Amino acid sequence: MPIKIPNNLPGRPILESEGVMIIREADAIRQDIRPINIGLLNLMPNKIKTETQFARLLGSTPLQIDLTLVRMTNHVARNTSQEHLSAFYQPWEEVKTQKFDGFIITGAPVEKLPFEEVGYWQEMCDVLDWTQTHVHRTMTICWAAQAAAYHFYKMPKYARDTKATGVYRQRTLVPASPYLRGFSDDFCLPVSRWTETRKADIPAESNLAVLAEDDETGMCLLDDPDHRSLHMFNHIEYDTTSLADEFERDSQVSETPIRPQNYFPGDDATLDPVNRWRAHAHLLFGNWINEMYQTTPFDLEKIGE
Numbered sequence: 588m589p590i591k592i593p594n595n596l597p598g599r600p601i602l603e604s605e606g607v608m609i610i611r612e613a614d615a616i617r618q619d620i621r622p623i624n625i626g627l628l629n630l631m632p633n634k635i636k637t638e639t640q641f642a643r644l645l646g647s648t649p650l651q652i653d654l655t656l657v658r659m660t661n662h663v664a665r666n667t668s669q670e671h672l673s674a675f676y677q678p679w680e681e682v683k684t685q686k687f688d689g690f691i692i693t694g695a696p697v698e699k700l701p702f703e704e705v706g707y708w709q710e711m712c713d714v715l716d717w718t719q720t721h722v723h724r725t726m727t728i729c730w731a732a733q734a735a736a737y738h739f740y741k742m743p744k745y746a747r748d749t750k751a752t753g754v755y756r757q758r759t760l761v762p763a764s765p766y767l768r769g770f771s772d773d774f775c776l777p778v779s780r781w782t783e784t785r786k787a788d789i790p791a792e793s794n795l796a797v798l799a800e801d802d803e804t805g806m807c808l809l810d811d812p813d814h815r816s817l818h819m820f821n822h823i824e825y826d827t828t829s830l831a832d833e834f835e836r837d838s839q840v841s842e843t844p845i846r847p848q849n850y851f852p853g854d855d856a857t858l859d860p861v862n863r864w865r866a867h868a869h870l871l872f873g874n875w876i877n878e879m880y881q882t883t884p885f886d887l888e889k890i891g892e
Contacts (some may be wrong), residue, residue, distance in 0.1 A: 694729030753848030
């Protein structure tokens with residue numbers, strides 16, 4: 588089954604050219620099935636690129652997905668036009684009465700700030716608490732994963748000496764986890780962050796389980812069954828060129844930008860990078876949606892009861 592997104596969403600032609608199945612709203616209504624309702628709270632600067640990345644992963648599943656794009660209520664995005672936000676996004680304050688089978692919260696370019704100094708931190712806390720009553724399964728990405736670990740478990744984040752950027756090989760620690768069904772013993776994922784949340788700070792009495800990690804960049808994937816959440820500390824959604832784009836951006840503002848590790852062929856930034864994580868990205872999202880589908884109530888209103 589395909590994903591339902593607005594007909595004039597900018598990323599739609601890209602997804603169609605890649606063979607991602609997309610359904611029109613009129614056709615979706617005619618199908619006698621309940622779609623899986625997933626919300627995407629997009630905190631990334633380039634919202635168009637990010638919404639396309641997640642739609643690509645969600646659209647590869649065999650279920651019909653109804654995607655709702657969400658933004659923080661009062662935060663003013665500086666890198667996306669107001670026209671785009673008004674046309675395709677709903678403020679969280681307007682969707683918080685709704686219930687979702689799944690909800691994704693992206694990373695954000697605020698990781699160097701203490702959590703409490705982020706302009707929308709209180710609303711972020713409200714969103715995380717709201718997922719416990721209005722969402723069946725939640726996935727947090729990068730900074731949002733750090734924020735969730737801090738909010739629910741008081742796990743701090745630490746500044747790294749240098750930025751972790753590149754493609755790092757992660758070890759699969761719990762191959763029996765339903766989220767890692769079909770995963771290799773190790774797999775590559777893009778990493779891009781200046782801070783880290785550490786496994787040593789996991790509370791002893793919690794049910795948190797580290798599903799994958801890397802010695803150099805730390806925790807990758809953290810299962811949080813008590814909050815029906817999956818915390819991904821890296822950027823599994825990135826395009827092939829995302830790290831190259833970041834490196835180019837950093838090169839314009841720094842004389843010593845950090846070249847992404849294990850990314851460019853032969854460590855030569857003039858060569859096109861090769862994507863080594865696409866298959867596992869699709870696999871993780873497929874497993875996450877399958878777990879959601881198997882356990883979510885048919886009646887959306889029963890979510891959170």
